[in-house]
Amino acid sequence: MTMLTGSGETRLKRYVRPLAVGVALGALLSTPVLAGTAPAPPVAASQSAPAERQSARPNIVVILLDDVGFAASATFGGAVRTPALDGLAVSGITYNRFHTTSVCSPTRAALLTGRNAHRVGVGTVIEYPYPGYDWAWPKSTVSVARVLLDNGYSTAAFGKWHNTPSAEISPVGPFDRWPTGLGFQHFYGFMQGEDSQWEPLLYRDTTAVDAPKPAKGDYHFGTDITNEAIGWLQTQASLAPDKPYFLYYAAGGAHAPHHVGQEWIDKYRGRFDSGWDAYREEVFARQKRMGLIPRDTVLTPRPAELPAWNTLSADQKRLYARQMEVFAGFLEHTDHEIGRLLNRVRQGPNGKNTLVFYIVGDNGASAEGAIDGSDVGLANIIYGLPSTVGEQLSHVDQLGSKLYDNHYSAGWAWATGTPFRWMKRVASFFGGTRNPLVISWPDRIKGDARPRNQFAAANDIAPTIYEAAGIRFPDAVDGVAQQPFDGVRRGRAVAPPHPIFRGIREPRHLSGWLDRDRPAFGAVGSGVQARFLEGSLGTL
Known part of the structure; x- marks a missing residue:
């Protein structure tokens, strides 16, 4: 069995030159990589810009996937087809040294504030508060949505939130740490760290709502939030076409449960029969050919805690391969829905003046399914309820359906993190913290297939947005002095050149x-x- 080559390699073959570690790549805002004029002039926070200034400002779209390893997508050498990510990379630029925090909630806190998650009171996920890590989200770390809102942007969030203390997620609030209390005018999605993609617990703003019933086919969360986001964009285009917007789209994919229609799973039948060791070797070689990793990189060894594929029984191989097929179908479906969203973005007002960040994972791939994977999900993680190989094989063709809270084997989490060690929750190795990033801004960025290799992290996104939009970050919001960004020099009125847009030395x-x-x-x-x-x- 030969692993998928993926469209990403074809895209890069024509352009890539060998990467040289130590070379700072072109600056996004100050080199020929850019086309067009300078960013919009800065406007102080809490001061709306004139209409003519508003239309010059870029729309902002931030897309965040969930629990996806560095080497899952074809765009970054993996086996899962991701045509929307491929297309965005062609029109923009890719980053192979972007970093997250190794777990969901802290990455999202850093992403939405521009600070280290620790400053926001976030040391782990919302379900497990500790002294000092109680999800206080202090008012001194205001969100990027709030600053953009105060500067004349429309704001909305769709998908997974996972940023509100669990005790406050109820129909009676309090709501100040919900999306709508943190600068988003509208929210649609689920509040916890994971949910069924077939039967999620949904909220519209702060009201619990039932999932809609499609006129044809089954409901799916990924399709639903995309429809909602497109509907919101259409409303903006109809009623406020000259007003810039900020859209935050946090997909449920590819966090467990890996729920997706059978037609997506069937695309990968037999694709992973050769196992995770072979996958890792093939992807590693492909990443080198694509210029995604330096040519002298050495593949890290398999951890002793994970079995070699050739030591597994026939039943184990059959189950684990099927689990990966389900994951792959889920990830491709997620990218498909993002493609629908991006098509609408580009067709709308100022479509080419829209800055898109596509972050492929809020941390590395998840090994929370343990060696055998699971069909009982959280019950396995929280209570240690086992899912034996035999039990899962008895309904293996129903994995991915609404009947099971399914997850794949930890071996696949390791494999889809190639070339790194370990995976989600292991912050000491890049398998847990390094995720792909693609940025596209047609009016300002010329497509360049050579990956940027400067160091960047989730807390760089917000300052980069302010710089692109020409917004002076406020010294105070609602009378509360604001903490400075992490890793960014203060002392200038406008956000200074930032790592994502600059070469770092x-x-x-x-x-x-x-x-x-x-x-x-x-x-x-x-x-x-x-x-x-x-x-x-x-x-x-």
Whole structure:
């Protein structure tokens, strides 16, 4: 069995030149990579811009996937077809050193505020508060939605939220830490960390609502939130075509349960029969050909805790391969729905003046299904309820349906994190914290297939948005002094040049790629030797 090559490799073959670690790539706002004029002039927060200024400002779309490893999508060398991500990469630029926090809620807090998650009171997911990590979301760390709203943007969020303390998720609130209390004029989706894609607990703004019943076929959360987002865009286009908007789309995919229609699963039947070791080797070679990783990168070994594929029984292989087929179908369906959304974005007012961030995962792939995977999901994670291989095989063709809270084997989480070690929840290795990023802005960015390799992180997104929109970040909001951004120099009225839009030449940022002479790959905080971005050596 040969793994999928994927359309991403075809796209890159024509353009890619070998990456040289240590070379700072072109700045997004100051080099020929850009087309068009300068960003909109800055406007102080809480001061609406004139109508003519508004139309010059970019629309902003932030797309966030869930629990997707670096090597899952074809765009980044994986086996899952992601044509919407491919298309965005062709028109924009890709980043192979973008970082998350290794778990859902903290990444989202950093993304939406521009601060380290710790400043927002977020050290883990909302379901497990601790002293100091109680999800306080202090008013000194205002969200990007609020700042954009105060500067004349329409704002809306669709999909998974996972940023409100669990005790406050109820029809009686309090609602100040719900999306609509944090700067979003509209929200539609679910509030917890995961939910059924077939039968989710939905909220519209702060009101619990039933899922709509499609006129044809089955309901699916991914399709529903895309329809809602497109409807919201159409309303904006009809009633406020000159007003810029901020749309935050946080997909349920590909977090467990891996729920998707059979027609999507069937596309991958037999594709993963050769197992996770072969997948990793093939993807690794493809990533090198595509220029996504340096040519001298060495593939990290399989952890001793994970079995080699050739040691598994026939039943294990059959089950685990099927689990990956379901995941792959789910991820492709998620990208398909994002493609529908992006088509509408580009067709709408100022479609080409829309800055899109497509973040492929809020952390690495999830190993929470353990070795055998699971068909009881949270019951396995929280209560340790087992799902044996035999039990899952008894209904293997129904995995992905509304009957099961299904998850794949941890071996696939490791494989789809190629070339890195480990996966979600393991913040000390890049398998948990490095995710692909693609940015597209047709009016300002010329497509460039060479990946950017400067260090960037989730808390860089908000400052980058302010810079692109020409917004001065406020010193205070509602009378509360604002904490500075993390990793960004303050002292200028306009957000300064930021890592996502600039090449970085600061030696504190590590390349993160394994050098043949330094076998401790990607470890953080363990005293290993690694190569700095500038090529010098140091101890982290």
